[in-house]
Amino acid sequence: MLKAIxxxxxxxxxxxxxxxxxxxxxFPIVEGHTITFVYRGExxxxxxxxxxxxxxxxxxxxxxxxxxxxxxxxELPPGSRVEYKLEVVRNGNGEWRxxxxxxxxxxxxFGANSVAHGEGYAIPPWIHPHPETQPGKIDELxxxxxxxxxxxxxxxxxxxxxRTRRYPLLVVHDGHDYLRYAALGTILDNLIHRxxxxxxxxxxxxxxxxxxxxxxDERHASFLTDELVPQLERALPIDARPxxxxxxxxSFGAVAxxxxxxxxxGYFGRLLLQSGSFAFTDxxxxxxxxxxxxxxxxxxxxxxAQPVAMSERVFVSCGMYESLIYENRSLVPMLQSTGxxxxxxxxxxxxxxENWRDxxxxxxxxxxxxxxxxxxx
Amino acid sequence: xxxLTTNIVLLGPQQxxxxxxxxLQEAGVKGPVALITAGxxxxxxxxxxxxxxxxxxxxxxxxxxxxxxxxxxxxxLSAAAKARQTRLKAVNDFYRIRxxxxxxAAHAISVRHVDPELLAEExxxxxxxxxxxxxxxxxxxxxxxDHFVESWQPNQRPAVAKHREEIGKILDDSEAIVxxxxxxxxxxxxMKLFDVIGLAKKQRWFAAAGGAMLLTERVFLFHDFPPxxxxxxxxxxxxxxxxxxxxxxPDFCHRIDSSDRGGIARFVQRIAPATCVAMxxxxxxFVEGGLVRRALCHRxxxxxxxxxxxxxx
Numbered sequence: 001m002l003k004a005i006x007x008x009x010x011x012x013x014x015x016x017x018x019x020x021x022x023x024x025x026x027f028p029i030v031e032g033h034t035i036t037f038v039y040r041g042e043x044x045x046x047x048x049x050x051x052x053x054x055x056x057x058x059x060x061x062x063x064x065x066x067x068x069x070x071x072x073x074x075e076l077p078p079g080s081r082v083e084y085k086l087e088v089v090r091n092g093n094g095e096w097r098x099x100x101x102x103x104x105x106x107x108x109x110f111g112a113n114s115v116a117h118g119e120g121y122a123i124p125p126w127i128h129p130h131p132e133t134q135p136g137k138i139d140e141l142x143x144x145x146x147x148x149x150x151x152x153x154x155x156x157x158x159x160x161x162x163r164t165r166r167y168p169l170l171v172v173h174d175g176h177d178y179l180r181y182a183a184l185g186t187i188l189d190n191l192i193h194r195x196x197x198x199x200x201x202x203x204x205x206x207x208x209x210x211x212x213x214x215x216x217d218e219r220h221a222s223f224l225t226d227e228l229v230p231q232l233e234r235a236l237p238i239d240a241r242p243x244x245x246x247x248x249x250x251s252f253g254a255v256a257x258x259x260x261x262x263x264x265x266g267y268f269g270r271l272l273l274q275s276g277s278f279a280f281t282d283x284x285x286x287x288x289x290x291x292x293x294x295x296x297x298x299x300x301x302x303x304x305a306q307p308v309a310m311s312e313r314v315f316v317s318c319g320m321y322e323s324l325i326y327e328n329r330s331l332v333p334m335l336q337s338t339g340x341x342x343x344x345x346x347x348x349x350x351x352x353x354e355n356w357r358d359x360x361x362x363x364x365x366x367x368x369x370x371x372x373x374x375x376x377x
Numbered sequence: 378x379x380x381l382t383t384n385i386v387l388l389g390p391q392q393x394x395x396x397x398x399x400x401l402q403e404a405g406v407k408g409p410v411a412l413i414t415a416g417x418x419x420x421x422x423x424x425x426x427x428x429x430x431x432x433x434x435x436x437x438x439x440x441x442x443x444x445x446x447x448x449x450x451x452x453x454l455s456a457a458a459k460a461r462q463t464r465l466k467a468v469n470d471f472y473r474i475r476x477x478x479x480x481x482a483a484h485a486i487s488v489r490h491v492d493p494e495l496l497a498e499e500x501x502x503x504x505x506x507x508x509x510x511x512x513x514x515x516x517x518x519x520x521x522x523d524h525f526v527e528s529w530q531p532n533q534r535p536a537v538a539k540h541r542e543e544i545g546k547i548l549d550d551s552e553a554i555v556x557x558x559x560x561x562x563x564x565x566x567x568m569k570l571f572d573v574i575g576l577a578k579k580q581r582w583f584a585a586a587g588g589a590m591l592l593t594e595r596v597f598l599f600h601d602f603p604p605x606x607x608x609x610x611x612x613x614x615x616x617x618x619x620x621x622x623x624x625x626x627p628d629f630c631h632r633i634d635s636s637d638r639g640g641i642a643r644f645v646q647r648i649a650p651a652t653c654v655a656m657x658x659x660x661x662x663f664v665e666g667g668l669v670r671r672a673l674c675h676r677x678x679x680x681x682x683x684x685x686x687x688x689x690x
Binding site (some may be wrong): 362 | 598
């Protein structure tokens with residue numbers, strides 16, 4: 001059977017035919033495993049720019065002769081989710097743009113990307129506010145840290161919060177970004193409502209210098225375990241046991257979580273590590289990723305040489321289309337060898353917030369099983 | 378544990394709409410009825426719609442609220458109960474780790490290409506290993522509960538005794554006891570704390586969903602569609618044992634993968650010789666002398682089959 005773009009190529013290629021091709025169609029065109037990116041407009045060249053590790057990061061679209069329609073067909077495995085932009089080249093200058101034919105956007109601290117949903121990928125329903133879900137509340141707290149000075153921390157309190165109860169504590173690196181780009185607040189509301197996780201208190205930290213502080217920095221471990229968590233446990237009804245205390249982060253935030261747990265073994269009984277930047281070397285001490293990674297490499301190399309059970313349960317996730325997939329896959333057996341309970345999940349996605357968003361249900365509900373198993377109404 | 382009660386009706390889930398009132402009517406219960414909604418935890422008192430549905434005079438025993446009062450008044454008992462729960466949680470965690478590994482082992486064995494007869498033997502051994510784990514876990518729970526009761530004699534403590542007296546009086550005036558579901562640990566603990574089974578003498582029981590699970594000898598937690606991975610059923614604790622040799626799984630259509638014949642078969646073999654019934658809304662099991670006399674529910678078979686409309690015969 002002809003692909004949609006082939007019908008256009010083989011047809012009369014009149015303006016009416018082109019208009020008919022675009023009418024009532026969603027873009028990019030998903031036909032089985034084939035996904036066709038399309039651009040309409042005059043240009044010298046159009047390039048697909050994406051961050052799928054393993055494919056050329058820039059690929060040229062082909063013009064349908066005699067029209068202003070450009071296309072590129074890629075084979076994407078089922079369940080894939082790809083963030084991209086289109087580079088429109090005019091007068092020798094390339095400009096990166098979102099795909100105006102595709103309404104799907106993913107936002108991150110650097111702006112927004114268009115998103116292609118491969119066959120079988122669906123946006124999880126639990127990321128959207130649900131009418132029956134009672135939302136939690138987000139407060140802010142200012143902590144005068146001896147280590148870092150004044151820091152702002154956002155605190156999530158679940159719906160029906162009661163001071164007479166004891167809640168688990170989840171500490172989230174880059175929490176503000178998780179709230180903004182990964183719908184963390186709504187996801188917590190929904191998962192709690194669905195009994196998939198217990199009501200919990202969540203502390204969302206942010207750092208003005210994360211690449212330094214998160215890279216196995218003793219000051220950061222001290223900030224979390226000597227200052228933030230004890231203060232929260234004094235101020236809020238928190239179940240102060242390692243089993244109910246989780247540290248979480250993505251990318252460098254995952255390094256911060258793992259290195260803090262390593263520096264304070266047994267303190268955090270739960271870890272949630274997403275697309276960790278766990279660079280290491282098998283020989284030498286310089287990784288190809290550059291000097292910012294040097295302290296990470298030193299840390300991971302040390303951990304690989306002498307793995308220790310620093311926590312009880314560790315959830316690790318990574319996108320198959322990330323350059324960090326090798327590092328994360330390598331981490332898992334090493335963590336498992338220590339006796340820790342480790343769950344590893346991969347997704348056909350990249351190093352981005354919506355990948356991390358989509359894995360939160362599985363990760364949080366595994367680390368903190370909610371009362372779902374106990375409730376029979 | 379518990380005396381044989383001659384008149385028990387087990388019911389399926391009461392969501393989205395209850396039918397326990399219909400069951401009372403069918404049984405000719407005129408009231409008053411003692412109601413237990415402790416499984417609803419803090420929402421225990423939000424029973425107005427249910428009471429209207431029951432259509433007979435109803436008194437909520439308010440076991441959850443009473444337990445809060447007990448723990449506020451008796452700090453020693455409160456601390457001991459919390460310590461017991463913490464220990465039980467840890468024991469449950471370890472049981473769960475062993476269970477996961479036993480399932481992995483069973484799976485690893487089941488995919489071996491060996492003589493079918495040997496494989497069948499090995500699968501039997503795998504089920505026996507699960508039974509052993511379940512049995513050991515139940516025994517550890519029992520030891521923990523017995524130790525708590527022997528050490529703290531909750532019935533003798535004034536804070537508990539006062540409430541038991543009140544509960545006893547309500548029960549004496551009640552024709553039936555209705556136990557709703559909810560959080561089965563909360564429900565189990567509250568009913569145990571006040572020894573409601575010991576106080577109940579002649580009343581008929583109408584127990585729905587989680588409440589029905591607790592009246593049997595063993596309470597199994599299950600969900601084939603958990604938010605992560607694959608669900609593995611686990612035994613929570615002993616139930617009150619008013620219903621013998623029966624395992625109840627409410628909310629069949631939402632919680633059990635009926636297409637997984639292997640999973641159902643393994644579970645039924647694991648709980649054998651008990652009968653395993655799954656209940657959807659409208660389901661009923663009628664019990665006399667601790668044994669099933671009549672039913673309208675699904676019976677799960679040791680071959681993984683689901684017998685719909687099982688009548689108890």
